[in-house]
Amino acid sequence: MSAPVEDRREEWDGPVPVPTGATEPFWEATLEGALRYQECDCGNRQLYPRAVCTACGAEDPPFEESEGVGTIYTYTTCHVPGEPGFGDRTPYVVGAVELAEGPRLLALIDAEPTELAVGSPVAVTFWRVSDEAAIPVFVPE
């Protein structure tokens, strides 16, 4: 899979993730439009990336590439900005996306709230917000 990566470095005033440790392979892939999750040899799948498998304790479980699609588990429309740099964006939608592979991911949803419901299908896109990271942003499919 390779999802669109939009360069938003100029206009982004919000927090930017700094890749460290176990999260480095995740953020590196985002620059190429790929969404990764960890899938341990024991079969456990997890996000956010961690140094250990939460099922069997194996260290540094390997990454797999997600199809980048899922459904909205739930969402909210923020009428009050929750972070610096979000004032001009208000109101905006944040959701918990259940990926087709299983793990859930908190993400900005680039859609009008009226277009969404719990269970709506969404697909990942990326906004590049720094030299090191592009954040996953989901859009209705």
Added chain:
Amino acid sequence: MAEPILAGVAESDLGETPDRNWLDNAAIATVRALDDAGCTLAEVDGVAVAGGDDYMPALILSEYLDLDEPSFLEGTEIGGSSFEHFCGHVRDAMARDEADVVVVAYGSTSKTGPSDDRSLEVTHPVDGFVRPTGLFRPPGAYAMAARRHMHEYGTTEEQLAEIAVSTREWASMNPKAAQREPITVDDVLESRPIADPFNLLDCCLVSDGGGAVVLVSEEKARDIDVPPIAVAGVASTSTHRQDVSEMPDMTTTGAAVTGPKAFEQAGITHDDVDVAEIYDSFTYTALVTLEDLGFCEKGAGGEFVSGGTTAPGGELPMNTQGGGLSYCHPGHFGVFVLIEAVRQLRGDYTGDRQVDDAAVAVAHGTGGLLSSSSTVVLRREA
């Protein structure tokens, strides 16, 4: 096992305390609670503190109060449920004769204090997955859980609003409550949108202030001749922390685990509960906790709270001081939940404010983003 006695409770001044810091408020609440218990600072041999704007708050409060080598120190930080959680540790410490007079304290300047200045470079690995979403926390996180509950069980915004309305009815009788004007369901629905499905009146206040409770051993309680309000059951757990999408099931909280444990320890059933003091950071927090504690079936919380069930004169008096929604909310509300439960069991009030012949209370704390749960059962001994 010997049960500690909740011998004294107090708030510091609430609302806006621009000339105080968290420590002042925690200390003022502590000395007032000791006075309420008929104990002196010199008798304190244990301190439990959560919150506060400083590292090692238990040590800082001990120094500030010039305590003489306290033998019990606690600072476990599990957010708003920390104080309920402490009750279990105090019970264990007293069973070991480690302490006789323990202060559980909290203070903050959530309203007038400096706001945190957050860096835009998110180096914490987990926060790197959360903060760039812009989610307004905590309201947005609780709102996401509430929406899921609405989806699964048909819970409505009107039903959530019923909690704010009933809670305000209690607040109208509390001179210390910040908001005392009666409100209607429509007032809640028409208040300013914050994070859907929450409007302003679904959300707790932001206050300065502190609170403290004094727990004493059974032996000490006999010496000071206090109304015997015992910690009869206590249990804690957590489900997640920073990322609400990590919550295994957003419609079920840790209270589903801690409630049955605490009830079993205390040897009570729901019919025995006379008053419920349930952390209400948001209307949904109280609703889902009532379900998880077993006061109604899972998913039936909306129906349960409709029609004044938790209001004055209702079947289950809840948040009888006006709750975090209308009385005060200086950040970690859990200490105030305990304070009010004790006052109701002692029969400190008059008229409609006092729950008739209250003998058993449930005090429940919630911390983080629906992350931690601690349930305490309090019982007035004969």
